[in-house]
Amino acid sequence: MRHSVTTTHGPLADTAGSRHRRSGLRVAESLAAGICALACAAAVHASDAVQAMPARDFLQTLAVVTHVSYTDGAYVNVHNVADDMAWLGIHHVRDYAPGSSIPFASYVYLAQRGVKFNFLMGADFEKQIGQAVKLNTEVPGSVAAIEGPNELNNFPVSYQGLTGAAAGLAVQRDLYARVHGTPELKGVPVYDATGFEPRSVETRTNSADYANQHVYPQNGEQPLWNANGDRWMLAAIHLGQRFQLPLVITEFGYFSLPQAGWYMLGVDERTQAKGVLNGYMDAAAAGVKRLYVYELLDEKPDPARNNDEMHYGLFRNDNSPKPVAYAIRNLTSILNASTTRRANAATRSTLAYTLSAMPASANSLLLQKKDGRFVLVLWNETLIWNRATGTPLAGPPARVDIDFGDKARRVDLYDPLASAQPLESHRDLRQLTVDVPDHVILLEITPANTPGT
Incomplete structure (x- = not known):
């Protein structure tokens, strides 16, 4: 998730960090055989009785990223945000905790419309937790999770004299203690920070309730299986296994700006729809608690069609639904019909x-x-x-x-x-x-x- 609406880079913005993450995903390929036992369990060709996942539980794995705090783009119309979520049949969003840029009443309105927030926090989490407590008190159950710092490799933080990953991990540890010590947030889980090197730490005990990863399939490829060996979601699955924690994926998606070449390519709108629906299913089949698609709305107009960041939405900048939005609505409608x-x-x-x-x-x-x-x-x-x-x-x-x-x-x-x-x-x-x-x-x-x- 970007810290500024004027950012023009994609979700793996830092080139070196992007290459590093891609190489980390390739490392996970050596674990494919063992991990696929989890990710592909439902594909076993046997006549043994298969336990069904309740459709209501599956629907709770569907989530989307929003930017309600952005005041100079599509998200300024909070009524559209609420209507779009209801139209899709999705309730969970990931966003920054309420700040000064938008009235607190807007978050209350969304919560009253059934939106449940995973609030992203940084080094100034004390003030942000106060806002989360305020919302969860006014609309009980509206805060579904609290998440630590975003993509430390791209957006480093400073904290108590520390910098870099050390600062981010310290923030995460103190954030975890603060959330679990706050009665008004009782039962609210803490999602881990993203963008640190997992091999640099031994455990996430007393730091996170859920492992957390970002997964952006590149080159227009499928989320889990590709004949050339790229299996983008496997690294995330392995991370949860490494730390023996349940897993969330708090960013996942494709931008609908068709491109040729190599690496971090945009696709057309129909291909975006295929990849997103397949990703939702891959995650649920692998036991991922929740997958947040990046993002609900194309943030700003891009008439020159040269800004990747402005094309990740399920809805276009004018709030018209893309094929992916129709597909998600169809999916939730089918599963809810009884x-x-x-x-x-x-x-x-x-x-x-x-x-x-x-x-x-x-x-x-x-x-x-x-x-x-x-x-x-x-x-x-x-x-x-x-x-x-x-x-x-x-x-x-x-x-x-x-x-x-x-x-x-x-x-x-x-x-x-x-x-x-x-x-x-x-x-x-x-x-x-x-x-x-x-x-x-x-x-x-x-x-x-x-x-x-």
């Missing part, structure tokens, strides 16, 4: 399905809606961007055979990039062959014995 269940009707939470012919680049995640129906999510992370020409790629889908373990009363197929309505509907079948594209599709499964009306 039928009426009979009172006290028991519903099983596992499904013994089998996937055959799933390629290594494909993944799956089983969800369950509150009405008992299952949603099997499938996506195939084949190449989506031609970095030589700066144009999208669309490879052939993978033909996957599914055995639902028993006869399904109904199976509806959805493509969130296209619609919130089913593209296909099937009845009374046990097996189905589907084409899994380079982005998320959903199979809503009503088992034959599912209670219903």
Whole structure:
């Protein structure tokens, strides 16, 4: 997250730091075999019963970065921010703690509209914690997390005579103690700082409740699987494992400014939608607590189309939704839609399905809606961007055979990039062959014995 709206660099702004981070991600490739056991667990081709993740829990992993404190761009209209969040069906945001640049009432308004904040803090955290306490008191439950300093490698801090990473880690330690010693913030977790070298510290005990990373897939690549060996999300997953902490990813995204060449490339709007939805699913399948997409709105107009930073939004600067916003809305609408269940009707939470012919680049995640129906999510992370020409790629889908373990009363197929309505509907079948594209599709499964009306 940028400290100034006038910043013109991307999220990995410091070139040396960016190269260093990219090399760190490459180091993680040697851990791919072990880590993929976590990240790709849902893709195991077996007929053993798979425990479904409640759809309501999955929806709580979806989050987005906002810049409510910016007063000279799209975020100045706080009503649009609230309306956009409600339209998307997302509640969690990451932002700076309230300051003097915008009325405190704006944060209260957003909180009253259901927005839950992860507040980013720096060396002056004492004053910022006071503002967080004030908001959480006025709208209980509106502060979901407190986060330490942002990207210390790009934005160093000074603290108690210390500089560099040492200062940032000291801030994080004292911030952790301060939050957990504040009754008004009881139960609010502390996310770790970002941008320090993990190998320089042995433990995050008494410093963080969650490991924290930023993940920006580069070269227009997929978030987790790429045939050339780049697996951008694996380093984040490994960090949580290293410190034996649950993980959050507080920045992730693609900017929608098509480019050719090499490194930190923008993509077109449809490719942005594919990457973001796949990233949300990759994170949830890997057990990531929450993934914050950077960011809600394109901050300022960029008529010359030469400022990468102004194109990360889910919504354009005029507040019109990009394809990624429509896709997220379709996804949350599908998962929230439910039928009426009979009172006290028991519903099983596992499904013994089998996937055959799933390629290594494909993944799956089983969800369950509150009405008992299952949603099997499938996506195939084949190449989506031609970095030589700066144009999208669309490879052939993978033909996957599914055995639902028993006869399904109904199976509806959805493509969130296209619609919130089913593209296909099937009845009374046990097996189905589907084409899994380079982005998320959903199979809503009503088992034959599912209670219903």
